[in-house]
Amino acid sequence: MVRQNCTSATPEVRRALCRGGGCDDTQAGITYYFRMDEASLAAEACDVAVIGGGPGGSTAATLLARRGYRVIALEKAHHPRFHIGESLLPMNLPIFERLGVVEKVRALGVFKPGADFEADNERGYSTYAFARAIGKSPPHSYQVWRQDFDKMLFDHARACGASAREGHEVMAVEQLTPRASRLRVRTEGGPDYRIEARYVVDASGRDTFLAAKRKLRRKNREHQSAAIFGHFRGAEARAGADAGNISIYSFEHGWMWMIPLPQGVMSVGAVCRPDYLKQRQGSTLEFLLATLKRNAALWRRLETAQLIGNEVRVTGNYSYDATRMGGPGWVMVGDAFAFLDPVFSSGVYLAMSGAEQAAQLVDAALREPETELALLRKLEKRQRAAIARFSFFIYRFNNPILQEMFRHPSNRWQLEQAVISMLAGDLFDTPLVLRRLRLFRLVYSILALRHWRGWRAEHRYRLAQARSQFTGGNTPLDKL
Numbered sequence: 111m112v113r114q115n116c117t118s119a120t121p122e123v124r125r126a127l128c129r130g131g132g133c134d135d136t137q138a139g140i141t142y143y144f145r146m147d148e149a150s151l152a153a154e155a156c157d158v159a160v161i162g163g164g165p166g167g168s169t170a171a172t173l174l175a176r177r178g179y180r181v182i183a184l185e186k187a188h189h190p191r192f193h194i195g196e197s198l199l200p201m202n203l204p205i206f207e208r209l210g211v212v213e214k215v216r217a218l219g220v221f222k223p224g225a226d227f228e229a230d231n232e233r234g235y236s237t238y239a240f241a242r243a244i245g246k247s248p249p250h251s252y253q254v255w256r257q258d259f260d261k262m263l264f265d266h267a268r269a270c271g272a273s274a275r276e277g278h279e280v281m282a283v284e285q286l287t288p289r290a291s292r293l294r295v296r297t298e299g300g301p302d303y304r305i306e307a308r309y310v311v312d313a314s315g316r317d318t319f320l321a322a323k324r325k326l327r328r329k330n331r332e333h334q335s336a337a338i339f340g341h342f343r344g345a346e347a348r349a350g351a352d353a354g355n356i357s358i359y360s361f362e363h364g365w366m367w368m369i370p371l372p373q374g375v376m377s378v379g380a381v382c383r384p385d386y387l388k389q390r391q392g393s394t395l396e397f398l399l400a401t402l403k404r405n406a407a408l409w410r411r412l413e414t415a416q417l418i419g420n421e422v423r424v425t426g427n428y429s430y431d432a433t434r435m436g437g438p439g440w441v442m443v444g445d446a447f448a449f450l451d452p453v454f455s456s457g458v459y460l461a462m463s464g465a466e467q468a469a470q471l472v473d474a475a476l477r478e479p480e481t482e483l484a485l486l487r488k489l490e491k492r493q494r495a496a497i498a499r500f501s502f503f504i505y506r507f508n509n510p511i512l513q514e515m516f517r518h519p520s521n522r523w524q525l526e527q528a529v530i531s532m533l534a535g536d537l538f539d540t541p542l543v544l545r546r547l548r549l550f551r552l553v554y555s556i557l558a559l560r561h562w563r564g565w566r567a568e569h570r571y572r573l574a575q576a577r578s579q580f581t582g583g584n585t586p587l588d589k590l
């Protein structure tokens with residue numbers, strides 16, 4: 111039997127501790143003790159437990175381990191494992207530098223100088239080149255195979271001192287006190303074991319481990335879409351300097367991407383409204399090809415290409431957030447907190463920048479607990495503000511007014527450059543970009559008033575789609 115002092119615990123926490131083992135003395139105002147049961151005796155102690163070894167989890171684990179904390183990072187799969195989300199933003203680069211992985215990303219990636227969208231010009235598209243952004247975002251980014259990128263980041267966290275474990279799935283988390291959470295971990299083939307952590311970072315992606323357990327997850331009421339995608343060999347790349355661009359196409363039920371990856375592979379997919387995916391007939395492969403044919407310009411680049419392994423994936427039911435980002439002793443980062451439609455490739459950047467901020471929060475909270483709640487509020491506000499700025503464009507991307515603004519870009523008042531900064535991910539701290547984006551929204555609203563019938567029809571349809579039920583995915587995340 112172990113006796114531990116819990117004098118500083120609140121009455122609520124003492125009750126929780128007593129439930130776990132039994133108090134010797136429960137009188138108010140004096141020293142409290144509790145017995146630790148066998149499970150807690152066997153628990154491995156650490157400062158921070160990180161759930162999930164994607165970009166968000168690996169970033170938090172690296173930065174906290176570097177600060178000298180004992181970090182255990184738990185990934186249920188084994189790297190390299192498949193993941194979608196291959197196009198990175200320029201604003202990822204400063205994070206790579208701070209992590210010390212810029213060269214590794216460069217070695218893994220395809221150089222991405224910009225994004226292109228269909229346009230009514232002789233080439234059929236306009237490039238939004240990152241070099242023209244008005245903020246301080248780097249002039250390029252990369253596109254990566256996520257299985258290689260995620261493995262590199264997880265290995266890097268291990269090299270920086272985190273105990274990074276693969277094939278270890280967190281099954282349960284019980285919070286005993288604000289500074290003591292007990293995790294039950296399942297290993298493949300081995301016995302379950304327990305970890306006792308002073309802080310928990312949930313980076314479990316779209317599994318939304320803590321948000322689901324704490325019933326914090328809420329579906330986005332303004333937008334819903336689902337994706338169908340595959341990887342092709344032999345697709346036509348853009349010419350010259352545009353070869354590494356992500357290309358975005360639209361069609362009547364959503365939008366499509368073409369992302370050039372290493373070794374001549376092209377990731378191609380369509381993000382569609384649920385109504386369209388519900389009409390699916392025939393095999394998933396036939397449906398993907400029929401969908402891609404709906405945009406003639408995209409199909410011209412693809413018609414002689416081969417779908418690798420004839421493998422088609424569908425993932426549904428996304429766009430959600432949690433009602434809060436954390437509490438004393440726990441915080442959520444990346445998709446574990448919120449997920450947006452990926453039209454602007456924002457997911458990895460939001461996960462890594464959120465994780466960077468969360469690492470600072472955890473460090474401050476462990477040193478000066480009284481600062482924790484204020485810092486959490488600040489972090490959540492910052493993260494939600496960036497999500498809202500991306501969301502403005504995402505929600506309206508299929509609206510004829512925004513389509514028109516993308517097809518005929520005008521740089522009056524630097525609005526086109528502000529859009530480029532948004533595409534680069536410069537949405538947090540650059541006042542000039544934020545001012546220009548406010549102006550862009552104003553111009554959009556004026557145009558919407560002028561063409562209010564078209565705007566209203568699209569707006570109503572979007573909200574109706576957001577309410578629709580769709581569970582047609584075939585990736586592991588869709589089984590949740």
Ligand SMILES: Cc1cc2nc3c(=O)[nH]c(=O)nc-3n(C[C@H](O)[C@H](O)[C@H](O)COP(=O)(O)OP(=O)(O)OC[C@H]3O[C@@H](n4cnc5c(N)ncnc54)[C@H](O)[C@@H]3O)c2cc1C
Binds near residue numbers: 161164197316452455
């Ligand atoms: C169709 C589509 C296209 C996308 N395209 C892009 C794009 O081009 N660019 C971009 O930036 N983003 C894109 N995204 C978004 C991107 O995939 C995510 O935003 C990003 O991967 C989030 O990183 P994360 O670290 O939060 O979560 P993840 O990368 O999902 O990592 C979470 C990890 O946690 C592990 N895990 C889950 N539960 C547990 C548990 N209980 N115990 C242990 N481990 C656990 C999982 O196995 C996983 O490895 C796209 C998403 C979709 C659906």
